[in-house]
Amino acid sequence: MNARLLAAATGSWLVLWLPPIRHTLESDMVLHMAVQVPLLIMLGVLVAVVARDREPRWLADADWLGIPGIVAVVLGTSFWMLPRALDQAVSDPWADLIKFLSLPLLVGVPLGLSWRRMPPLGRAFIWANFIPKLGAIGGLYLGAPTRLCAYYRLDQQELAGWTLIAIAVALGMTWFFAAFVGWTPSCAKQSPRRSGGFLIAAVGGN
Amino acid sequence: MTIAATAGRTAINPRAAVLAYLAVSGIVLLLMMLLGLTMRLAQAQWIDVSPDFFYVVMTMHGAGMVGIAGLCSAAVMWHFVRRHVPVSTAVFLTNLVFFLIGAVLILGAGFIGGFGAAWTFLFPLPAHSGGLWSVNAAAAYLVGLIFIGVGFLLLHLDIARGILSVYGGLGAALGVKQAFGLAHGEEGPPPAVTASTMALIANILGILVGAAVLIISLVNLYVPSFTFNALAAKNLIYYFGHTFINVTIYMAVIAVYEILPIYAHRAWKTNWAFYLAWVLSTVFVLTVYTHHLLMDFAMPTWTLVAGQVISWLSGLPVLLVTAFGTLTVVYRSGLRWNPAAALVFLGVAGWAIGVIPAIADGTIAVNSVMHNTQWVPGHFHTYLLLGMVAMVLGFMTYLTNPQSRYGVAWLGYWLYLLGGVVFVLAFLSAGSASVPRRYAVHVAQWLPYDRIGSIGAACAIAGVLILIVRFFVGMRTAASAQDPSG
Ligand code: HEM
Secondary structure, eight states: OHHHHHHHHHHHHHHHHSHHHHHHHHHSHHHIIIIIHHHHHHHHHHHHHHHGGGOOHHHHHHSGGGHHHHHHHHHHHHHTTSHHHHHHHHHOHHHHHHHHHHIIIIIIHHHHHHGGGSOHHHHHHHHHHHHHHHHHHHHHHHHOSSOSSTTSOHHHHHHHHHHHHHHHHHHHHHHHHHHHHTOOOGGGTTSHHHHTGGGGOSSOOO | OOOOTTTTTOSSOHHHHHHHHHHHHHHHHHHHHHHHHHHHHHHTTSSOOOHHHHHHHHHHHHHHHHHHHHHHHHHHHHHHHTTTSOOOHHHHHHHHHHHHHHHHHHHIIIIITOOOSOTTOOTTGGGOOTTSSOHHHHHHHHHHHHHHHHHHHHHHHHHHHHHHHHHSSHHHHHTHHHHTTSSOGGGSOOHHHHHHHHHHHHHHHHHHHHHHHHHHHHHHHHOTTSOOOHHHHHHHHHHHHHHHHHHHHHHHTHHHHHHHHHHHTOOOOOOHHHHHHHHHHHHHHTTGGGGGGTTOTTSOHHHHHHHHHHHHHHSHHHHHHHHHHHHHHHTTSOOOOOHHHHHHHHHHHHHHHHHHHHHHHTSHHHHHHHTTBTHHHHHHHHHIIIIIHHHHHHHHHHHSOTTSOHHHHHHHHHHHHHHHHHHHHHHHHHHHTTOBSSOSSOOGGGHHHHHHHHHHHHHHHHHHHHHHHHHHHHHHHHHHSOOTTO
16 A cells, blocks of 8 residues: 555656646646646655654654644745746756755655644644735735746736635635535544544545 | 633732733823823813924824723723633733733824824825825834734634633534524523624634734835825725724623623523524624725725725624614613613613714715714714723722722712713814814814813813722722622
């Protein structure tokens, strides 16, 4: 099972790296930000699922309440949200390779490992920060006076802005309705009543 | 379902934490009331305040009052909800610390930086000070709001966690099944849980929206070329601001559900109508804010029509079941009136009465005449000062030795009530005579309203001062005491 997961993750990574696919996904700002980047992070999360059992104890201990890991996630994603960084990835294959390695390994893996360690309140707080920030960045894309990325047109930037706002609204609504009906993802079902239902949603359970 | 909350899990005494909230609230409430009085006296031309400073005071009074209303009503909510669900005292106190940091930033922005763009910080005003305040002062104000928002977010999320761990879903905690006849009303969640659920739904969504618009405003301050659609920003700000202040009443009303039954020796009965009211008000509170935009002709007409209709309906369901419930609990119960019971009772009355001019103003035809008049502070001071604050003062009196020294508390009660009535009536009658709101300088014809209003305000503040001093006197014994309910 683990070997298969790892093979699937590596295979998907290679497929994403194939020039036609890579160039298609990077030719458009929305595809780049809202499809390629999250996919790369997800591949890292898959790796974390495999690595979980082999994680050295000292690492688990050092990752107190999952905070260091989640800080790494925040830093990694923030870096790849910088217009300059995205530009660099489009223009320079080496920079793109760094993106292809850092998003799974420095964002996806810590996300998969640390999220489970975070107490429910911490996870909920991260969601509650992530959603408005996504919306605000979308709003700023719409309000920006000029192109933010040298490689993307103004209309692509506007579409990216609306996409981010739509994702923020969709995430907010999903979060709300999940809490309203008390939905818990199957991976977190162990003790939904004790652990706080939806708050443990997303990557990995308790 | 009762849970011994966090007992034994934390070294911090939860009761002392509630008292700390109330102590901070008492002091800030009084200080903010004095700022309000300063404005009224300036409008009455009894004291001299420069117009620049008037707007600083107005901004500080608005932001300070809205913030402290949130804080003290959160204390009421937390005190009662923790009887039913596990919550963290540490998180509760974290909110207080965040609040204090935010308050320092906001006060610094106003009194040191001169920020005076009103508590509503409507975009793009913070960035256009006309030289009255610096960009940093505006940023300090916005960051202060973010601190306060983050604190409340944590508090509501923690209560959500506790509620979900007991009830499974927010819908169940709100009593949706009971509301639609799918379960017996008597088996529904306790009123404190239902009210806390509505408060957290509304405030979490409001804070998320508020955070987004605050970030955008901050960026606009430092990089003015990043603009944002001003009408969209206004929508977002009112979504957050209106919801936040509105929810304070829904948190404070828990005091009525919990305190009156103790003195009346009668349980607060819940039935399907009670839960249906809370479900409806939850939906309305999230959609009612458009009545703040009735003057914005660029808004799509349907949103304004919806704003009008929802304004009529919004508070009514919960208000009706609460007012009706209050009367049934009190009627022929043999209740021996004491200041705590009288204050929470007054809270329901002040809320019910204040809603009437509010509904009038939520009507487009009336709004186009009354909107920027003192009718508006008239109606919201009625249900905030004589409604929400009365409920909180009732809670404070209830916690701190309600058995003795009634005499002085009654004096405080009557001064506060009579002064408060005169103060709000002065606003309402000035509004009906078209005296504009938010004017630093008033013409001679308006002065009688301002002067009567000032006298009323001074009496009300004296009454509140007595009640709060009495609270501080009783605080020491209250920290170690049991609830009067036993
Ligand atoms: C005795 C107590 C109080 C006094 C003397 C007072 C006085 C005032 C005055 C004079 C104004 C400006 C009116 C105008 O626009 O011309 C005002 C505005 C306001 N007050 Fe009060 N007030 C008191 C209590 C409260 C309370 C308890 C709250 C809320 C919990 C509150 C919230 C506000 C808000 C939100 C505004 C609007 C500020 C703005 O227009 O930006 N006030 N108050």
